[in-house]
Amino acid sequence: MELQExxxxxxxxxxxxxxxxxxIPISLSLSSHxxxxxxxxxxxxxxxxxxxxxxxxxxxxxxxxxxxxxxFPKAKKxxxxxxxxxxxxxxxxxNMPTGMREDVFATPLEHNSxxxxxxxxxxxxxxxxxxxxxxxxxxEPTAPPKKKGRGPAPRWYISTxxxxxxxxYMRGRLTLEKVNIAINExxxxxxxxxxxxACPKKKLSEDTWEKALELRDIAARESVKGKHFFxxxxxxxxxxxxxxxxxxxxxxxxxxxxxxxxxxxxHRVFILSKQQ
Numbered sequence: 001m002e003l004q005e006x007x008x009x010x011x012x013x014x015x016x017x018x019x020x021x022x023x024i025p026i027s028l029s030l031s032s033h034x035x036x037x038x039x040x041x042x043x044x045x046x047x048x049x050x051x052x053x054x055x056x057x058x059x060x061x062x063x064x065x066x067x068x069x070x071x072f073p074k075a076k077k078x079x080x081x082x083x084x085x086x087x088x089x090x091x092x093x094x095n096m097p098t099g100m101r102e103d104v105f106a107t108p109l110e111h112n113s114x115x116x117x118x119x120x121x122x123x124x125x126x127x128x129x130x131x132x133x134x135x136x137x138x139x140e141p142t143a144p145p146k147k148k149g150r151g152p153a154p155r156w157y158i159s160t161x162x163x164x165x166x167x168x169y170m171r172g173r174l175t176l177e178k179v180n181i182a183i184n185e186x187x188x189x190x191x192x193x194x195x196x197x198a199c200p201k202k203k204l205s206e207d208t209w210e211k212a213l214e215l216r217d218i219a220a221r222e223s224v225k226g227k228h229f230f231x232x233x234x235x236x237x238x239x240x241x242x243x244x245x246x247x248x249x250x251x252x253x254x255x256x257x258x259x260x261x262x263x264x265x266x267h268r269v270f271i272l273s274k275q276q
Contacts, residue, residue, distance in 0.1 A: 095159055095176065153190035153228040156258055156275040157183055163252075170255065172248055181239040182249045183258065189230035190272055193219075218264050224271055232268035 157180045163171060196204070196212040197219050204212055218224055218231075232242070240246050250270075253259055259270045 095157065096180070153187040153194065154272050154274045155184055155187045156273065158252075158256060158258070162256055166252060166255070170248075170252060174245070174248060174252060178239075178245070179249055179252060182246070183253065185239040186230055186235075186253075186259070186270065187228075187272065189234040190228035193230055193234070194228060218267065218269060221264055223262055224264070224269065228272045230270050230272075232270070 158176065160176055163176050163179065193215050197215050199212065201209055235242055235246065240249060254261060257273055259272050262269050262271065
């Protein structure tokens with residue numbers, strides 16, 4: 001009688017209903033074993049071990065499902081940020097002159113994006129729009145690099161919107177590609193002048209040294225000090241020449257604030273502006 005009470009007590013503590021199909025054989029086995037005290041206790045111990053293992057497995061499954069559920073929104077947001085970055089790269093590529101593109105840009109971005117993000121992954125209805133400030137990554141503070149002369153000359157290319165905003169008589173027959181190639185060329189002139197200003201005499205020929213002295217005198221002026229500049233005499237092509245088209249390009253760049261113009265001595269000096 002005492003063993004039967006123990007069996008009933010153990011059976012009542014089982015987490016699953018005794019009417020469950022899984023426990024019907026167990027209940028029948030337990031009810032029949034109260035007549036056999038010698039085997040009832042080992043069987044109860046085996047049932048307890050089995051149920052404990054099943055409960056542990058169920059908890060592991062639940063934890064895994066919870067992890068997947070928490071990771072899914074993050075994955076959707078990452079996909080949207082990647083698509084937004086893709087659009088930015090496409091805009092940059094569209095505004096880049098053909099003559100400046102590298103071979104790495106030869107493969108269309110649309111083809112690559114279709115392989116990485118198939119159309120079946122449609123998250124537009126489930127994820128809120130990602131704004132620009134959400135994409136800003138906090139950069140860890142780093143020690144400022146040691147100054148080793150000036151950096152490269154600024155290359156502040158113009159966009160299609162800026163070119164379209166110009167009046168028709170100023171824009172003329174200029175194209176975005178021609179103007180941006182000219183910007184790249186004048187920046188190379190400024191880089192060359194900065195090199196001559198900083199280069200020691202022993203590394204320059206006599207003729208080049210005379211030009212370096214002249215450039216140093218210009219670079220020491222208060223309006224030019226610490227800035228990249230080029231001279232009108234530096235303009236020799238091939239992307240920018242002192243012809244009708246070249247003069248129109250210089251007028252456009254001056255109007256859009258890409259450089260400031262001044263006269264020092266007999267030189268016409270163009271001081272490049274940094275992108276704001």
